Amino acid sequence: SPVANGKRNGEWSKCSLEHLRGFAKTLTQACFDRTADRHYKINITQLPGATFTKLKLCQRTYPDFGDMRVHSESLNSRTCNMWCCSYSYRKCLQVPLMDGMECTHGHHCVKHKCIPKLAHQAPDRAQPPRF
Helix, strand or coil, rough: CCCCCCCCCCCCHHHHHHHHHHHCCCCHHHHHHCCCCCCCCCCCCCCHHHHHHHHHHHHHHHHHCCEEEECHHCCCCCCCEEEEEEECEEEEEEEEECCCEEEEEEEEECEEEEEECCCCCCCCCCCCCCC
């Protein structure tokens, strides 16, 4: 899983995809048909991590570790990971940055990759990834 920094970074294995396809084949068409009379769109204008500070992420990830600080080497992290350090336990623990969090100046993390922010976007606002 990407959150647990797994080898496949959230990609499904061929075996898992085959199991999912097998399950989907057992479903009736009604399961795939649109059931709502109205079509809803989600307009994401900001990635979740765009409004989160690195310190806030440390505090939310490790709420029972007391006062935290972000290790200085994490402030410009092209790896989309950072180190949260507990004053009480005198230990640092690695945390993956959220999509939209700045990994280095002018770049933010999207799917655990540090990519440039879009040229037309304001520096303090993140845009959704293009697929």
